[in-house]
Amino acid sequence: KQEVTQIPAALSVPEGENLVLNCSFTDSAIYNLQWFRQDPGKGLTSLLLIQSSQREQTSGRLNASLDKSSGRSTLYIAASQPGDSATYLCAVKVGDSNYQLIWGAGTKLIIKP
């Protein structure tokens, strides 16, 4: 059974630092992996989607990598800003339908001015 883990559960860093968020999964047979952002009391915004055949995706200051063999994905945030403060969730797609998403519990990120 696929399990997705995000460690740490919370992270606090000073503004301007580069940082890495981690997502691990137990079964390498995945369709894709997606990173989301969630602001307090709000819905989810998709940040990056990496297909199983890809190694990384980039959008602005964000870079997500995928290593299926080791069951890991990282989300790299460059030059962090207070506006980056949010909870970041990863989800692994284990079939070709969206109901087949397995979610991590998220990492709550706080960027201190």
Add this chain to the structure above:
Amino acid sequence: DGGITQSPKYLFRKEGQNVTLSCEQNLNHDAMYWYRQDPGQGLRLIYYSQIVNDFQKGDIAEGYSVSREKKESFPLTVTSAQKNPTAFYLCASSKGRPTEAFFGQGTRLTVV
């Protein structure tokens, strides 16, 4: 603007009452989903619908019911049989099976 609208944003329920959470989308998406989010846990799938007039149970369907009479709407009823309904509920939709899902802003349900 196209999107997914969930209402209300906050909902309070007395024990023993049924409540219905609304989810409407104008994205012309075929598939819609309901998730429950609890602190320290990943999202858990309650119900999903891939086409009008059809829906399937997710991982935690007990105590919940849904309907899909229109493509745009997928309301979720939290029944009195749901023992611990206090949570944040998220609705999502997608165009088809492989495409990414888009989420609403959520409804926070509290039992008082």
